Amino acid sequence: xxxxxxxxxxxxxxxxxxxxxxxxxxxxxxxxxxxxxxxxxxxxxxxxxxxxxxxxxxxxxxxxxxxxxxxxxxxxxxxxxxxxxxxxxxxxxxxxxxxxxxx
Numbered sequence: 287x288x289x290x291x292x293x294x295x296x297x298x299x300x301x302x303x304x305x306x307x308x309x310x311x312x313x314x315x316x317x318x319x320x321x322x323x324x325x326x327x328x329x330x331x332x333x334x335x336x337x338x339x340x341x342x343x344x345x346x347x348x349x350x351x352x353x354x355x356x357x358x359x360x361x362x363x364x365x366x367x368x369x370x371x372x373x374x375x376x377x378x379x380x381x382x383x384x385x386x387x388x389x
Contacts, residue, residue, distance in 0.1 A: 288314070288315065289312055289313070289314050289345065289348075290313040290314060290315070291312075291313040292310060292311070292312055292313070292341050292344070292345070293310070293311045293313075294308050294309075294310050294311075294337055294340060294341065295308050295309040295310070295311075296308065297333075297336060297337070297340065299329065300324075303324070303326065304326055304327075304328075305324045305325060305326045305327065306324070306325055306327055306336050306340065307322070307323070307324045308322075308323055308340055309321070309322055309323070310322075310323045310340060310341060310343075310344035312344060312345065312348050314348070319348060319351075321343075321344040321347045321348065323340040323341075323343045323344045323347075324340075324343070325339045325340055325343060327339070
């Protein structure tokens with residue numbers, strides 16, 4: 287298996303479980319797979335250690351998914367996703383509510 291790239295979404299701390307959580311995307315042979323990843327760690331752990339452990343957890347799930355797909359959460363993206371934009375992002379919220387009359 288050759289993993290081309292691993293990207294990590296925003297990392298959140300879940301105080302209920304005392305764990306860091308994120309969605310990890312693995313680009314493998316032209317396909318993108320997404321895995322929810324969670325590691326239990328203290329708030330004082332350095333971010334690079336947290337990111338490395340989250341990525342390792344996702345890679346382990348990715349490898350297990352090849353052997354037993356029923357045991358792993360594996361989302362395959364058929365096409366790259368692009369964020370939705372209605373063109374209103376450049377205008378402030380008040381400007382959109384009141385039109386151009388807001389000054």
